[in-house]
Amino acid sequence: MTGMVDVMVVGGGINGVGIARDAVGRGLSVCLCERDDLAAHTSSASTKLIHGGLRYLEQYEFALVGKALAEREVLLKLAPHVIWPLRFVLPHESHLRPAWMIRLGLFLYDHLGRRRSLPGSRRIRLEGNPLGAPLKPQFHTGFVYSDAWVQDARLAVLNAMDAAARGAEILPRTRCVAAVRSAGHWQVTLADAAGRERTLTARALVNATGPWAVRFLDEIAHVPHTHTLRLVKGSHIVVRRLFEHDHAYIFQQPDRRIVFAIPYEHDYTLIGTTDVDYHGDPAQVHIDAEETAYLCAAVNRYFRRAIAPADVVWSYSGVRPLLDDHQQNASEVTRDYRLELDTDGAPLLNVFGGKLTTYRRLGEEALDLLANVLPTRGGAWTSDPAQPLPGGERDPNALADAWRAQRPWLTASLAWRLAHQYGTRGERILGEAGSLDALGIAFGAELYQAEVDYLREHEWAQTAEDILWRRSKLGLHVTPADAARLAAYLADTQSAAAGTA
Template sequence: MSSPQTYDLVVVGGGINGAGIARDAAGRGLSVLLCEADDLASHTSSASTKLIHGGLRYLEQYEFKLVAKALSEREVLLKAAPHIIWPMRFILPHQKHLRPAWMIRTGLFLYDHLGGRQTLAGSHGVKFQDHPSGAPLKPEFSKGFVYSDAWVQDARLVVLNCMDAANRGATILTRTRCESARRNADGWEVTLKTTDGETISAKARGLANAAGPWAVRFLDDVATMDHRYALRLIKGSHIVVPKLFDHEYAYIFQQPDGRIVFAIPYEQDFTLIGTTDVEHEGAPGKVAIEEDEIAYLCESANRYFEQSIGPDDVVWSYSGVRPLLDDQEDNASEITRDYRIQLDTDGAPLLNVFGGKLTTFRRLAEDAVDQIAPKLGNRGKAWTGSGHPLPGGEETKPQHLFESLRASHPFIPLGMANRMVFNYGTRVRDIVADAKSLDDLGEHFGADLYAAEVDYLCEHEWARTAEDIVWRRSKLGLRLTADEIERLAAYLRERAYA
């Protein structure tokens, strides 16, 4: 066992909330250690609908504060990470028996104005006979509404926050489980264990519990503390099918049960459909889509699209568990998506994070560090709100970066250049470096994945396995065969990355 190192703050959990807290705290001058039992974003944070949005449907639940907060954050994040977050226009076909037009117009008016919209286009009505979004819809849909939100590469958002935290001095340990956390008069004694069997001891003046679906279990089994908190675990599942339309608009479909389902352009050749809301009773890490969820999502799309889909059309699916505060709401879809931060100062500071949503992670992190930093003797001011792009986001217009890459590396195919710019931003230059041909990028694993990119992901983004690379750092698993993925796995083993 290595001798303990002392940190100002140990953060448990490598999802979006833990990553955001680590970044914010490190930027205020605190010494930070973040530990994650698996890969970064390996659970809830990579299983989202991949939207930065206010949550239009939350207006019906009178969650005006949550929607305003999320819409305000949408503007901040668009500026901080333009290479992985970009505007998207959404089409809402109108069905008068579900919601009257006046109600939708009112909701969209609020949605346009609650968050101080600055850069995105406003909402308006649309007639489908005159609009490209009408082509794939059934003929009974004649009109609807269009509004703006944003798309995000969700797992990459987590990784970039950790990269920025590391750049500011934080220590990021993946595949390192927090085995125990004991409070004493001077702070916390933390015992960590890696998947390789190494035990690491650390001391911390403060502890942040950002374990997501495991947050309550952390208090029960790791910190062994009494508390009054309860989480409801809500499973959300998505399916991916071959693309159902050829334009860049996304759809938001109202369902007879009151829920909404999105159909979103995905990775050029696919359509992403989701999500469900189902109570999850099992272990948070063991979650998979059920047949009835696949049927529900197919039926949800088939109510609107002319082209019918079924389970056989699904090329990929994913599921995640949202850890929502138990507010005693009977309907899983109605449970608040807002977060709660609880600071326990009955001894060394313990910060507990419950709930939350992807869009508001930065505000959550800011609120969390605002609370715990003064208890650690730190008076640093909040800093992540503007003017500090995430790694790769220094070029505010990715299209300019794309043109520059094409000019300096004309041998890179258009599709590959586009994917790399909108995954890595300015960091693409670190990957392609001074290569003069595709051969200079090293071994080719299939699709447009080369060793230079794999090495970069392992050396700078904590990737260790083929799954990390093809499903979280990228979505190339949709384009690689099983044999190609195994060849990638063998390369990682040979290089001792895995």
């Protein structure tokens, strides 16, 4: 790519990559830089739900919930390998919310978003029901409703891969260190991990830096503004599996918040989240003891089997970049986003807030705005099911079955995982291999060299952490010795790792 682009996107979280993909599909030349790994921050630290957000109905956020529910249907078609339906059980507690209120909320939830593929909600008896078995005996009835699960970091990487395949330049581990505006263009300076600088000229700049969005304006673009973001930390804990079935739970709390307990990575339960105002560096966010205790207590109110902080095998935290609507309570701050096109000189598009669920809509609206100032070709295109994300062309369960029929040596667990991480792209990992041994070095937990090499060549993975905690969650399943062997392999073969998608 030359030193001149139509759009320079800063930030490789879900919103940045979604905008880059939409822009390149509308005929614009695009460069995206991300100072760390793709989705290294908020976009890999979510609860991993593609959802309308049942609780936002209580805050009268009907437009946001409707928009998000409509997106659920769109995204299930575009990426069935990394997004799939998930049913939720809500045990009823009349002193927290009366049954009529829950029924009304679920009625709206079923009908606000043009639900087509997912089953509607219903009331259930918990006694004698496998869904009630892990719960304390005082919970007699509950409700079941639909939402969807997403592998958040993979969704971001797939958008980046598709943008790259359409011609965008994607630069992970590259920080935007300066952006100087003139009447007609932006002069942008990028620095790679080794500190090497490169300057390019862009017609328009997109600030998709999530929790850094205001800092970016102040310290890098030096643009006067009046924006504030409310940074709200959210943490999750992971414990050994607390129940056998495939439904998730949504637990109401006495402080009126809700906490999810979700089946995770087959052997685990994911519990989250918290809402804590945050004033530190978003890159250094960690769970604290109070949050761990809160999450343990939140599920101990419901499950027969109590957990304690010592049961936590992994935790992660992220910072929500929320629009500051001056709510007192952090959990009540709006989850909606705002796009702002500043044309006081070369165009600057700022992204404030947003959810994973609405990233595609946000990208579409961003490009509709940029189309006023840039020579785009064609209009909105990313909701077209004929343009799925890489690997999303087939149902992953059918794909796993087909692979096993063709390759009797392939284990059911590996076929399932590859189909749900890579979809049809998994063929590139399996290739012509005629046995597990032919997939190369085994790094534990059915991670083989063929997959590692694929991730490095096509998905910008460079470190063991990229592979074990973002491209996959195999970090939960491998031993420390396996992880060290993987790191050594990556370091030894670094010279062969220059290629990307």
